[in-house]
Amino acid sequence: MSIIMLSHELSPSGMDYLGQQSQIQIICHNQKNIRLVMDDFVRADGYLLRIGKLDRTMIEQAANLKVIARPGVGYDTIDIEAATEYGIPVVIAPGVNAVTVAEHTMALLLALAKNLVESSIETRKGNFGIRNRGKSVDITGKVLGVAGFGNIGREMARLARGIGMKVCVFDPFVKHNIVLENGCVSSGSWEEFLSESDFVTLHMPSVPENKNLIDREKLKLLKKGAYLINCARGDLVDEEALYDALLDGKLAGAAADMMAEEPFDTESPLMKLPNFVATPHMAALSRECSFRAAKLAVDGMMAVIRQERWPNVCNPAVYNHPRWKNKF
Numbered sequence: 001m002s003i004i005m006l007s008h009e010l011s012p013s014g015m016d017y018l019g020q021q022s023q024i025q026i027i028c029h030n031q032k033n034i035r036l037v038m039d040d041f042v043r044a045d046g047y048l049l050r051i052g053k054l055d056r057t058m059i060e061q062a063a064n065l066k067v068i069a070r071p072g073v074g075y076d077t078i079d080i081e082a083a084t085e086y087g088i089p090v091v092i093a094p095g096v097n098a099v100t101v102a103e104h105t106m107a108l109l110l111a112l113a114k115n116l117v118e119s120s121i122e123t124r125k126g127n128f129g130i131r132n133r134g135k136s137v138d139i140t141g142k143v144l145g146v147a148g149f150g151n152i153g154r155e156m157a158r159l160a161r162g163i164g165m166k167v168c169v170f171d172p173f174v175k176h177n178i179v180l181e182n183g184c185v186s187s188g189s190w191e192e193f194l195s196e197s198d199f200v201t202l203h204m205p206s207v208p209e210n211k212n213l214i215d216r217e218k219l220k221l222l223k224k225g226a227y228l229i230n231c232a233r234g235d236l237v238d239e240e241a242l243y244d245a246l247l248d249g250k251l252a253g254a255a256a257d258m259m260a261e262e263p264f265d266t267e268s269p270l271m272k273l274p275n276f277v278a279t280p281h282m283a284a285l286s287r288e289c290s291f292r293a294a295k296l297a298v299d300g301m302m303a304v305i306r307q308e309r310w311p312n313v314c315n316p317a318v319y320n321h322p323r324w325k326n327k328f
Contacts, residue, residue, distance in 0.1 A: 014294025
């Protein structure tokens with residue numbers, strides 16, 4: 001009997017699928033602070049992390065832990081070096097959320113362009129005159145700047161082109177011809193990219209060099225009245241600088257599905273601005289995508305527990321560990 005511990009429950013369909021696995025005991029406290037549930041954590045064979053962090057200290061104490069799984073592609077909340085050092089594969093779910101996250105990003109872009117959130121709030125108050133504020137803009141013919149041209153960035157570009165936007169890409173790790181093949185143009189620098197974009201959407205990972213990547217200086221490079229959407233990682237944006245840019249009108253609006261703190265700080269000054277839209281890290285949580293991600297994470301976790309080599313891990317070097325010697 002293998003013990004599978006979850007930081008938080010999966011979607012109902014995901015929990016059903018997990019429950020169908022044979023010879024497992026499921027433990028879930030819906031608790032992101034593992035230190036409060038260490039007695040169970042140190043017993044677990046597999047740990048599925050939705051919300052929270054796994055640092056080296058926690059991994060070192062989990063002598064029974066054989067696999068860590070993420071029902072998504074981000075793994076910046078896990079100490080990958082420590083996991084690899086202890087022979088623990090970190091299973092991820094690549095490719096399952098590109099369409100879903102791109103759709104959510106597009107929904108936020110449209111909400112900003114048409115001032116939907118503020119208009120809905122004011123209409124409910126009886127302020128029918130909100131429609132005359134002149135905040136709504138057309139997006140056909142506007143330039144969407146896509147920063148990061150992986151699976152999600154490319155899907156976002158496809159959606160934007162489908163509704164008449166021009167797409168400019170900045171990604172120094174993607175060849176120019178790939179950008180052209182996707183019907184987009186490529187920018188060679190942040191300065192060129194930001195100055196040309198009417199809307200900017202971020203699709204990059206959280207790595208140390210990307211922390212506060214969109215800072216005060218880069219925000220100054222944007223067109224006056226531009227819009228910024230972040231459905232990638234919260235620490236990509238300097239939130240204090242973003243607040244100032246929204247307050248002084250440099251940015252017409254911004255939207256975030258990810259912020260520096262999670263759950264979000266509801267006392268953040270950003271939350272008080274009518275031109276800032278926030279959603280609670282839900283871009284990948286459609287019913288369909290939630291199941292796809294949960295299934296792939298569960299399948300990978302169970303395969304590793306059976307001592308099978310699973311391809312979708314973010315630390316493939318782990319299979320060189322003595323723990324895996326002569327296993328396959």
